[in-house]
Amino acid sequence: DAGVIQSPRHEVTEMGQEVTLRCKPISGHDYLFWYRQTMMRGLELLIYFNNNVPIDDSGMPEDRFSAKMPNASFSTLKIQPSEPRDSAVYFCASSPGTTVISPLHFGNGTRLTVT
Amino acid sequence: KQEVTQIPAALSVPEGENLVLNCSFTDSAIYNLQWFRQDPGKGLTSLLLIQSSQREQTSGRLNASLDKSSGRSTLYIAASQPGDSATYLCAVRAAGNNRKLIWGLGTSLAVNP
Numbered sequence: 001d002a003g004v005i006q007s008p009r010h011e012v013t014e015m016g017q018e019v020t021l022r023c024k025p026i027s028g029h030d031y032l033f034w035y036r037q038t039m040m041r042g043l044e045l046l047i048y049f050n051n052n053v054p055i056d057d058s059g060m061p062e063d064r065f066s067a068k069m070p071n072a073s074f075s076t077l078k079i080q081p082s083e084p085r086d087s088a089v090y091f092c093a094s095s096p097g098t099t100v101i102s103p104l105h106f107g108n109g110t111r112l113t114v115t
Numbered sequence: 116k117q118e119v120t121q122i123p124a125a126l127s128v129p130e131g132e133n134l135v136l137n138c139s140f141t142d143s144a145i146y147n148l149q150w151f152r153q154d155p156g157k158g159l160t161s162l163l164l165i166q167s168s169q170r171e172q173t174s175g176r177l178n179a180s181l182d183k184s185s186g187r188s189t190l191y192i193a194a195s196q197p198g199d200s201a202t203y204l205c206a207v208r209a210a211g212n213n214r215k216l217i218w219g220l221g222t223s224l225a226v227n228p
Contacts, residue, residue, distance in 0.1 A: 004158070043204070043218040056215070091158055104216075106158030 002026075004107035006092050012113045018080040021110045024073055025094030033104065034067055034077050035091040043091070049075065082114045117142040117209050121219035128195055129227050136190040136222045138205035143183050146208040150179050150190050153202045153221065162203075163190070195226045 005024040013019055025032045033048040047057040052069045060067070064083070069075040079086055089109045095102045118141045128134055138148070147166045151159040163172045163179040165188070171180040178191040192199055202223045206216040 042220040043206075043216075045215055093158070103161050103164075104159070106160070108156065108158050 004092055004094050004105050006090075006107035006110050008110060009108065010111045010113075012115065013082055014115055015083055016081045017114075018078065019082045019086075019112060019114075021077040021090050021092075021112070023075045023077070023092030023107060025075070025092070026105055027073065029094035029096050029105070030072070031095040031102075032069060032075050033093040033095070034075070035093065037089045037091060037109070046077070079112075082112075084114045087112055087114050117145075117207060117217045119205060119207055119217050119219040121203075121205060121222050123222060124220065125223040125225075127225040127227060130195060130197060132195050132226075133191070133193050134195055134224075136192070136203050136224070138188040138190070138219055140186045140188075140207050140217070142209065143186055144210040145183065146210055148179075148181055148188050148205060148207045149216070150177075150188075151204045151206065153204060155201075159204065192224075195224075197226050197228050199226050200224055 004026055007022045030051050034046040035043050036046055037043045044059055046059045047067045048055055049069045065079055067077045089111050091106050091109045093104045093106045095104050120139045122137045145167050147164055149164045150162045152162050153159045162177055163174055165172050165179055165181040167183055176193040181188045202221040204219055204221040206218045208216055
């Protein structure tokens with residue numbers, strides 16, 4: 001089991017550019033979560049999917065952020081246009097998720113720097 | 116609104132010490148509380164999960180306790196080792212939303228050989 005795979009590991013871009021972050025969940029996990037981590041606010045849940053369907057996107061900061069899950073093995077988080085305040089580490093996590101005690105498995109994150 | 120606080124923000128101890136990390140939460144209506152470990156440049160790894168009806172959970176040298184009425188949890192690490200150096204985060208799963216975890220900012224632990 002390769003775990004949750006995120007790409008790229010690091011992304012540096014200029015303000016105004018489009019950024020796409022990618023995630024491959026663990027096979028068989030039917031929940032997928034996107035988190036953002038900053039020093040000031042810690043971990044924040046942006047959005048989560050169940051069986052490829054977005055369930056709760058109330059954490060998405062604004063319309064510049066969008067997420068998709070076209071199939072069970074792939075999800076993207078897109079920021080367009082990017083701003084310096086979007087600089088953070090973005091984590092994807094997946095879970096088998098049939099009960100509230102189902103464990104979360106995190107990827108190693110994408111460190112985004114917007115200059 | 117549920118808020119989770121972890122104290123201290125950073126801790127440095129010599130190898131072999133027993134230590135306690137603290138987590139407090141403002142709303143006692145929770146399903147469970149989890150402790151996670153985060154190594155630099157890595158994701159998070161779940162360490163212990165305590166259901167709201169439980170008082171403690173143990174795994175090896177780790178023991179987590181939960182006092183729901185007072186809104187507190189502690190993570191006890193016995194006989195600390197340099198390999199325990201990491202950031203430890205606690206998260207509560209609030210009642211009413213099964214999938215959302217509310218996170219503390221973490222305690223950064225350094226165990227010095």
